[in-house]
Amino acid sequence: MAIFERRDDLLAAIAETGARRVGGATAFAPAFDERILRAAGATDSPVASWTLAGGIAGAASALAFTVWTIRQWPTLVVSGKPLIPWPPLLIIAFELMILTAAAAAVIAFLVSARRARRGTRGAYDPSLSDARFGLLIPCEPARAAEIGDAMTMCGAVTWRIV
């Protein structure tokens, strides 16, 4: 696990790991940065599709529910409108769609974020949430020292084995 002071060092380090053919490195950053993410290969996320599903489910269930409740009282005429007036139901459906979509997005984020953290236990360092960057490189103990030096070369302020 190597800690970097500057983003560019981290980017270099990631490139280095590529060169040394050690895959599966995990990069840590205090803030979102497109370059790091691209370098670290974190390019896609399931959240989007979850959200879409949530939205559709919400709208559908809203329509189903409202219509069902109205059908409970088939004589309840109001203002001479048909029993099942579409405009209001669409409004309800729309709102419910947004609601469930948002919920789905957040849940999806939580789940996949948890999955993303798997196997990084112990590697985390408080400074990573302040200004520093980190790179966790899985490798057999034998190569640890070598990679460590390489990291230092790239500008790692410190590195340790976790």
Add this chain to the structure above:
Amino acid sequence: MSDEPGAVQALPVPDAMRRVTRDVLATLEWRIPSWLAYWGAVGLCLFVWSIAALVWAYQIYTGLHITGMLHPVMWGAYITSFVFWIGIAHSGTLISAILFLLRAHWRTSLARAAETMTIVAVMTAGIFPILHLGRAWLFYWLVPYPNERGLWVNFSSPLIWDATAVGTYFVVSFLFWFLALIPDFAAVRDRSSGWKRWIFERLALGWTGTAAEWRHFRTAYTLLAALIAVLVVSVHSIVSWDFAVAVVPGWHSTIFAPYFVVGAIFSGLAMLLTLMVPGRFLLEIRDYVTIDHLENVAKLLVAMSLLLTYSYGSEMFFAWYRGDPFERAQWVFRAGGGYAPLFWLTLLCNSVAPLAFLSRRVRRNTTALFALSIVINVGMWSERFVIVVASLAHEYNAYSWGTYRPTVFEWTVLAGSAAWFLFWFLLLIGHIPAVPMAETKERLLETAPLEGVPA
């Protein structure tokens, strides 16, 4: 700290980022004298809204006759305030979501305050529909829950649309607000100890900031922003339909939805100024919420004010053009009847006063900003009052015209609602990072020069 913008930008990136963390975390620590000011304000608010709560209790006990409402003006200050607070709730999301999608980066440092304001404003607005019920203790009948009588709610009623929309709006803006906070909570967690650490550990939900986490975070955040952007428009449109779908002259108008949305954003931005002009001193974040930010808000205000004026104009024009004698009578009454002073006050506050922001000197003068923001708040409240009350006071049937005046009880409740709003706003903003750290840092990285390394 000085007032010139972005003192941090001058520093080398890592130091700048450390500086950000330090400054923002400082806003969570309360020391004399700001401690006194802060808790004094919170306590005062608590006191005021407790009084209001007592009034409400009395109203439930004795009936709505303690209000000034009468036949035919069955809605008064309560509904007016409901619309007002919902309006306030709109700028928060506007600033966060829409400006985020538009990549208007100046929004970053205001976002946190604005979103907090949104949530609290919805919490405030949500009280009024229940408060004004004849039998408030049965408010839960508005919720479609399964019951032994097999009774359901009437989904054709605008009030149900309202409940749904406002409910959704609250939940989604809360999620949005909380999501953005997670990385910042992590930062606080790593810099605190003891019970504080315990709390923030749970709030941060184990955030470590790996690249993949950031990816998911950003995707979710963008999607929420998109959803909310749509929601903002829909919610206040629906609130406006409470009136627009009615047959009441002065309500029954198709322009209401856009008209209300504009008004909402307008009032929301004004309220943001009202809060942040003093707030940035209290929180000592003048370096992040700079005069430029405030000026940008002021610019938005001018735009909204012009849009609003246009809405007023077209509303009046069509009242005349439609040729419906009742609609026309309604406008004659508004401009010349018992509520005329409020009508003209509204125009003055919302259409004339904000034009002052056309001058750069005014826009960059915090005192002027604050004063004008208050004026606009007043104007927007009286606008809603005129719409709600004047229309009802002067309907089709000349037999049952009536004049409504809020009673001291109602005024107390209104004051209470403002206190309630301020109370929660202060509590929250005082105990969370008042400026989004992660995003500020992100901005720093983005603007930092790349030192020729193959990406």
Add this chain to the structure above:
Amino acid sequence: MIERRQFLKTIGISGSAALLEQCAPTPSHELIPYLVAPDDVVPGVAAYYATTCRECPAGCGALVKTMNGRITKAEGNPAHPIGRGRLCVRGQAAVQSVYNPDRFRTPLLRDAHGVFQPISWPDAESLLAAKLGAAMQGGADRVAWIGELLTGALDTLTSTWLAALGSRRRLFYETFDYEPLVEAGAIAFGRREVPRYELDRAGFIVSFGAEFLETWLSNVEFTGAYARARRRQLRDPEGTLLVVAPRLSLTGLNADAWIAPRPGSEALVALAMAHAIVADGVAHSSAAPYVRGIASAVAPYAAERVARATDVDAATIRRAARRFVAARPSLAIGGGVGGTSDRHAVQLELACLLLNVLAGNIGETIGYGAGHAVDRLATRNDMLETTRTMASGGVDVLLVHHANPVFTLPPAVGFADAISRVPFVVSFAGAPDETTDRAHLVLPDHHFLESWGDYAPRAGVASLLQPAAAPLFDTRATGDVLIEVANQITADTARAVGRTTWADYVRSRWAGGAAAANDQAAAAAGWQDALASGGRFEAVDAVRPALGDVARALAIDPDAQEPAGPFTFIACPSTHFYDGRSANESWLQEVPDPITKIAWGDWIEIHPDAARRLGIVDGDVVRVTSAHGRIEAAAHLYAGMRPDVIAMPLGYGRLRSSRHAGARGSNAALLLPPTAAGSPHAVWRASGVRVERTGPRRVVIMLQAHVASREDAAPPLGKIVDPGRADAREPPQHPPVDLFPPHEHREHRWGMAIDLNSCTGCNACVAACYAENNIAVVGEQFCGQGREMSWIRIERHAHTVPSESSLHRPANVFLPMLCQQCDEAPCESVCPVYATYHNPEGLNAQVYARCIGTRFCSNNCPYKVRRFNWARYGWEAPLGEQLNPDVTVRSAGVMEKCTFCVQRIQGAKRAARLDGHLLRDGDIVPACAQTCPAEAIVFGDLHDPESRVSRAASDPRGYHVLEELNTRPAITYLRRSVPGAPGDER
């Protein structure tokens, strides 16, 4: 009309009505069960008793509805010739006076400190006997009786009783007497009687200020007749009614034309009309024998000559005269109370009789022979004489029976001082009033709905009173008291009246009156019929008396002007309080006055021009000063009168602090002289009064925001049409549009048609609705805040129709506004919890239990007929006893509204099912339609094309209020026909 079953029931139960006397008086807090239930008291089933309304001398027949032994509502008795099944607003409110919280609960005796102390009946009676015995020793006429108008049993009893006591001093005192009319009859035809007016047969009616739609003589009877006449005359370009009076009463507002002569000169107008008829030689053939005589009598009164004195131009008078003879049979009515009673009252009545002779109306629309109970009223002179005797100590015992002279006589008469000189004053009043305040002994009588008795308003109408419920309090029938007392004084007095009970006395009298008196069985049967039908009714042939010499009596100086002075003051009878007697009934206080729409308070009417001149605005406190006194009240600007006239309603300013009447406003009678100048008659005017603004504005509770339409208001909702176009079906300006397919009503579609041409705005329907639907009385404060609960209200809409020289067009429309039961009701879809919805029979149902009080429905109701319970309203005991068990009492925080009396609809359906027949048109009658004296409201099933409502709804005059909103109301209004009405406004 009442439902057939219930009518049968009344017949069924009537025989056992007597049982009620035996069955123990139920303490008011217990409902049921009785230990042994009388067989006419079935829990939850209404029993109806036929009796007579005694609120005023008209004597309308009433059917009293009782539930579980409690009186809940009074309705008209369809079998009764007077009222024909209808009651006026006061008759409807009569049930409230049964439960008046201020009623005397026991006999009371004034102690040494002048404070009333309860006393037992035996003690009270023996005390009275002793006092009377002593008075008898004092000599003749030491005992005086002043009481309400009596006929039949109690008349006989009191006269024999007083005779036995050696007194002839018995005065039937009514505030509003008809002395000039009686006297005129005597002069013209040698008949001291009030003739019988048949307005419905008249083609044209001229009323010289007689307010026959409100308080004059027999308002329910006349309202019905007038409405029938209007319906017949619908297409007449000149209309039906011409009113000649300086101020428009409710009757005046219902007129088609109005001539406003200088106050005091009405007689001259009438005489000028007669002169014109004679001059043009258009008198009717039947008048031939008299024309010469009349011609000489009216010679001095040429239209041109009186023009100056009357301020009416000759052309107008001629026009009226021509019209009057042309439209034969026509009818001229003279001398109302607020209208025209002044020193020329008799001459005016004579002039009217002459007009009727000339047009050949005698025996047609105006009949002598039947007479009227009011013929027997004491004259103002008798009252003055007795007052003097009392003042000079000539009376030892004064018995006051349901009269309140201390309040109703003008203070100038000095009755208050006189009565204080009487050593022993006994009152039989049921509730405290100004006169009982001066009584030493109070022997509370039963309320007339709890009593036996009879009353004959005119020959041929013998109307019976029977108790509808056991007495509420420890009261005793005055008849019983008199009998008991008589038996205690001396053997002679005992012999004179005999030992019996009042009930038996009435019964025996009745049997004695019956045709087959000797035949017991027949008598019993007659009694049963009488109990069932409410009395015995026969036709009486009108006589055609010959006209005597009237010339001498007609001596008026045609050029005479009323004594100088800025204003003439007119005290008008109150439509709601009559002379003030019913001012303690909260319904009558809360329902606004039909003309001014003011509730819970008095006012002084000033013409807008006069007000401008005096710098007075609406609500200013003004003082009116006459030679006899001064009063203060809030000004109300009223254009329906001459600018030189000031008017104020009687009945306010009750001194007695009873709950609602007391200490409210000021008494108009304070300004009045004891008699008209130079005549012995009562007068309700004071000339030469001064008016000044004394105080800042006072809050006047006016329930109608605006009567006349203003530029910030839209055209009036009550529409008018010119008689010429009454049949012209105008194409709908707003043909209904629909996005959705219409929903059909399978069995019924309840609907209503209201004929604005008939509605007189009398408020009877409003009071009926209060009684039927347990509508809360919110009281003065809440009324002032616009929170009254009435489900139906009478809106007054004033149109402006140009005057023709001195002939004005009141052009008023009274619009009964109640829930329109819209087919596409805006209120329904906005309710979040389905608390209001459209039921399968077309009703806009309101589910009180489900309502949570968002009040959106009311906001979205264009007619503003929904009422919200802003507070918890209660019923002061025992007023709660009156509540209708079939109708929910609504709690605070819920919305309520008219449902076409859904409880009656369901009741009728149940009844029909039990009877095994289908609902017939007319089986269901909502409370408002039931009582409407003008029969302007028709209710029924719009599905049945033959139903009366369907036919009425298809009338060319029909329209829906605010139909452009496409709400599809179930109520169709029929335009009022107003001569000279402009084309449709919108």
